[in-house]
Amino acid sequence: MAHDQRTEAAAPDGEAQGPADGQPSVEQAATVLDAALAVNAEAHRLILTFALAGALVTALPSASWMYELKLVVVLLLNGFMIREVGRRWGNSRGQGPLTIAIAALGLIGAVAVAVMAFMVVFSISLYVPVVRSWAEAAAYFALTLAVGRVANEYFQGARTVDRDRLARLIARRRARRGAEQQREAARWTRRRVLLGGVGLGLVAGSVADFFRWRRSVARGRAPVEGAVGDPFAAAYATEAAWQAEVRSILDLGERVAIPPPRVPYDRDEARRMIFACKMAVMQYRIGRAAPDYSGNVTRVREFAQVFGDDPMMARFFAEAIQFRDRFGTSDQVATLVAEQEFYEQYLDVEHPPLWEGAESPMQRLVRPVETALYETVPRYVRHEYRLPVFVGFVLKTERANVVVFRGTQTSAEWLHNLSSTQRPYTDPESGRFCGWIHGGFLAMAAQIRPRPVEVAALLDPSKPCYIAGHSLGSAVATIWALRLALLRPELSEQIRLYSFAGPRVGDPAFVKAFGELVPNAYRVVNLADSITLVPASTMGKTFAHVGQQVSFVGAAGELLLNHVVDLYQLALDRGVETTEELPPVRT
DSSP states (O other), X not given: OHHHHHHHHHSOTTOOOOOTTSOOOXXXXXXXXXXXXXXXXXXXXXXXXXXXXXXXXXXXXXXXXXXXXXXXXXXXXXXXXXXXXXXXXXSOOOOOHHHHHHHXXXXXXXXXXXXXXXXXXXXXXXXXXXXTTHHHHHHHHHHHHHHHHHHHHHHXXXXXXXXXXXXXXXXXXXXXXXXXXXXXXXHHHHHHHHHHHHHHHHHHHHHHHHHHHHHHHHTTOSOSTTOOSOHHHHHHHHHHHHHHHHHHHHHHHHHSOOOOOSSOOOHHHHXXXXXXXXXXXXXXXXXXXOTTOOOOSSOOHHHHHHHTTOHHHHHHHXXXXXXXXXXXXXXXXXXXXXXXXXXTOBOOOOOOOSSOSSOOHHHHHHHHHHHHHHHHHHHHSBOOOEEEEEEEEEEEESSOEEEEEOOOOSHHHHHHHHOOOEEEEEOTTTOOEEEEEEHHHHHHHHHEESOHHHHHHHSOTTSOEEEEEETHHHHHHHHHHHHHHHHOGGGTTTEEEEXXXXXXXXXXXXXXXXXXXXXXXXXXXXXXXXXXXOSOTTSTTOOBOOSEEEEEOOOOSSTTTTTSHHHHHHHHHHTOOBOOOOOOOOO
């Protein structure tokens, strides 16, 4: 008891100390709790002040080059805010791993909140253009507010409270009791000024957005939906923009002038090439059905004995005989293969019975669950794997070289078709820039083995080199023709590219480079085939076709039927294609 009395007597005036074991007394705990609540409230007011300051910085209208400067200012404000919040708590330390982890996740969440705030306000601005500048102010306000809350929880979550910090909190609380109301009034005045500044900034930004929107309307670029003003003026502005786009497309066609081939189009060779494209499709299908198939399209009689009366093999054998008759004696010097991921293949799960014989009541109860799992799980558990597939072949006949590519057959190839982002292409050997090429087609061409450099060594430069492809194969054949001409310049005059149902491959720079390297190219197209119209000529850095157009009209009534290789083969066999071009369109 005497020891406790000496301890209390030695304490500062009016401040009770805890027991001798160092634990705080009830009075001290109550005082610390009161002080902590006061510090917490002060920290929240401070955070709100910094959030308003951040919103004020971004709400004011400014030039585009100042956006990065605004971001730097807001980040500096966040740094000062975290420091000030830490000072309010005495820079408390000793946070546990859980507190640190929660703080890290909280910072990530703060960024997510800012992004969502921006997206919400920006979405509203699509229909109310005058609030466009509010999106950034909302994002930075939300970011600063969330970061401040995370910092406050971090410093507040100290695992240990030392006695020095406890004394500072008590002293600060006592010292501020007298002037707290006056200081709070001053802080409220400061926040009021910031809030008024934010309001003025938002109004100024709205005025700037309004005049910016009015200028866009005057130039005819205002969106039709949600447009405010004369509907007839909006309609005329839209029509004017459409006419301008049409003129730009026509100008693009005039800029990409394709000279006529030096070797005239040969209908008989075109018939052979379209038949070869059909054989490449059969090569792929037989390869999927028969793992032992080598991919050789010139020697199939021994496979007929393996398949027996299989209808697919019988059809393949009959068409292979026609193929041999059309090309004469030939030797397949290379089988073109690409390794692809088969996304459509699912994990094969057999359905064996769990029990044999009579089932017990429990077994009958479990049976529906087992059946549901066997029927459902394979649909969601997708087994992706890479598998080599045949994409074409290389032949050497008595009179020519032949390189053939088939069209789209797998899901992975459809993904290549859709990957229309253009990639710059520079020849790795010569360093010549050849324009911008469809990224998916370029990736597909790069997957094929053997590589163009290996195939080029197999070709006879003294004979014509026919390169053909249908659909996706047409795009790949175009890229390979360019590569072979670059690898062996003596093949340039010998190459005859026959593309069937081909999409656009590259930009005008690519078309120009291709025309210089491969002067003999023929683009056989069904005018009713919409695949030949993609990608749009205005996409990316613009797209254009290569080669002389050889056209016919074969409307089978369906999108797919207008594109299949059989329709092209039928049209060429009937001789309905023509090299005459349609007169140019004028507006």
